[in-house]
Amino acid sequence: xxxxxxxxxxxxNLVLDVLRKREDGxxxxxxxxxxxxxADRLEMxxxxxxxxxxxxxxxxxxxxxxxxxxxxxxxxxxxxxxKRGVYIHLDKQIPVAAGLAGGSSDAAxxxxxxxxxxxxxxxxxxxxxxxxxxxxxxxxxxxxxxAVARGRGEKLESVSPPPQCWVVxxxxxxxxxxxxxxxxxxxxxxxxxxxxxxxxxxxxRQSFPDMCAALGNVLENVTLHRYxxxxxxxxxxxxxGADGVLMSGSGPTxxxxxxxxxxxxxxxxxxxxxxxxxxxVRMLT
Ligand SMILES: C[C@](O)(CO)[C@H](O)COP(=O)(O)OP(=O)(O)OC[C@H]1O[C@@H](n2ccc(N)nc2=O)[C@H](O)[C@@H]1O
Ligand SMILES: Nc1ncnc2c1ncn2[C@@H]1O[C@H](COP(=O)(O)OP(=O)(O)OP(=O)(O)O)[C@@H](O)[C@H]1O
Numbered sequence: 001x002x003x004x005x006x007x008x009x010x011x012x013n014l015v016l017d018v019l020r021k022r023e024d025g026x027x028x029x030x031x032x033x034x035x036x037x038x039a040d041r042l043e044m045x046x047x048x049x050x051x052x053x054x055x056x057x058x059x060x061x062x063x064x065x066x067x068x069x070x071x072x073x074x075x076x077x078x079x080x081x082x083k084r085g086v087y088i089h090l091d092k093q094i095p096v097a098a099g100l101a102g103g104s105s106d107a108a109x110x111x112x113x114x115x116x117x118x119x120x121x122x123x124x125x126x127x128x129x130x131x132x133x134x135x136x137x138x139x140x141x142x143x144x145x146x147a148v149a150r151g152r153g154e155k156l157e158s159v160s161p162p163p164q165c166w167v168v169x170x171x172x173x174x175x176x177x178x179x180x181x182x183x184x185x186x187x188x189x190x191x192x193x194x195x196x197x198x199x200x201x202x203x204x205r206q207s208f209p210d211m212c213a214a215l216g217n218v219l220e221n222v223t224l225h226r227y228x229x230x231x232x233x234x235x236x237x238x239x240x241g242a243d244g245v246l247m248s249g250s251g252p253t254x255x256x257x258x259x260x261x262x263x264x265x266x267x268x269x270x271x272x273x274x275x276x277x278x279x280x281v282r283m284l285t
Contacts, residue, residue, distance in 0.1 A: 004117045008040040008109035009284055010100035010169075011140065012248040012255050014162065015194045016217040020187055026136070026152040027182055032159070032199050033137075034146040035284040036167050036255075040094050040106055042069065044113045047085030052077070058092035068103040071134055072110035079130065082118050095277050097175035099249030101137040108141030128156070137249075144284070146203070148196060161285035163206040166258040168242065168267045171277040172229045174252050181250035184222045193218065208259050212244025215257075223251035230254060233274055240270035 015032040022028055047053060052073045054063045061067060065074065069090055076082070088110060094102035111127050114120070122130075124142065131138030136153035148157045194216020202210035224231045230247060233254045237245045241263050242256030258264050264280055271278045 002046075004044045004113045006042045006044070006109035006113040008042060008094075008102075008105035008141070009035040009144070010038045010094045010102060010105065011035055011137065012100070012167065012169075013217055014211070014215055014246075015196055015199045016219055016249065017193050017196065018185060018187055018190070018218050022152070027185070028151065029149065029153055030196050031149045031153065032146065032196060032203075033140050033149055034162055035144055036169070037281045037284050038094055038100070038169065038279050040102060040109070041091040042106065042109045042113055043089040043091070044110070044117050045087045046117065047087050049085050050083055051085040053085070053087045054090065055088075056090040056092050058090070058096075061090075061092060061096055068107035068134060068138075069110040072107040072131075073114060075130060075133060076111055076114050076120070080118075080120055080122075082120075084118060086114065086117065095171045095253065097177065098171045098253040099176065099247065099251045100169070100253055101141055101249065104135050104137035105141040107131065107134045107138050111142060128154070146285075148200070159200055160203045160206075162203055162211055162283050163208045164283060164285060165208055165243075166261065166264045167281050167283060168237065168256040168258060168264065168271065169248075169253055169279045169281065170233050170237070170256075170271045170275055171253040172227070172233060172275045173277075174227055174229065176223060176227070176250055176252045178250040181219050181222050184226070185219060189221070190218050192216075208243070208257075212257055215244045215246040217246050217248075219250050220247045223247060227252055229274070233271065236270050236274055237267060240267040242267050
């Protein structure tokens, strides 16, 4: 029986701005997201019975309907009346509740993989619409590449990829709930909104220094205020010589952009003193 494999990469937010709180409780955002080369891997295989079964080597994530990959499989199966079963093995590499969209990317990979396994031939736009039902970051994870995201994150416009560089990711041992961070966020407290056009200009000119200067995330202050260790990680990365440093999503992962290979080891080693989960990756361009 044939197996299908899908990679589920992590995302970082180069820009995350919040414009206002909406009537439906979500926030109107303006973000620029891009994928990095740290990925979960999903293996999908037909089951002889009509059931969704999920397994993982990671002991710390739910494997039932609370898992976003499970929810994705159930959604596509029910929506298109598929009467077949699937066994999904999730090789989890992306830290959980980290601001790296790990669960969202698993859901996206499950939708893409099952579209192939069950020969549904759904166009990408339809998968993105399905993905939006599972979470605000899922449509971007289906699209991949680099994109501006608006609305609650589901309205996408693909843009130029960032200039190539090293990305050091550091996640302190705390789990941050996205709902909590948005819940504590007050748009009137924002002193300076990051500029999406400025970042787009840096990307279109492939200017690494200008990209670093245009980084910005308005959720950072909420998480930094609550978790001083995130602030310490930022300071440590800057001191160690990272060229641009920002918290990703609602945190707590902080990423540092580094252009010169000889500087990467210094940043990595400095961070290892603070937290166990440190990764050196490349942008997925
Ligand atoms: C922080 C980011 O990861 C940045 O990319 C996203 O904005 C959040 O994306 P996500 O984790 O896929 O978010 P969802 O699962 O859709 O929503 C989780 C919770 O975050 C809040 N939320 C999320 C997205 C948004 N635009 N406004 C919100 O207020 C809502 O309280 C929601 O209940
Ligand atoms: N496939 C999955 N992988 C990781 N966590 C999952 C998954 N499915 C459900 N979860 C649950 O979702 C919560 C958030 O996990 P996730 O890793 O997606 O957060 P995140 O990286 O902060 O996402 P985002 O950046 O989109 O806000 C965790 O509490 C976890 O138990």
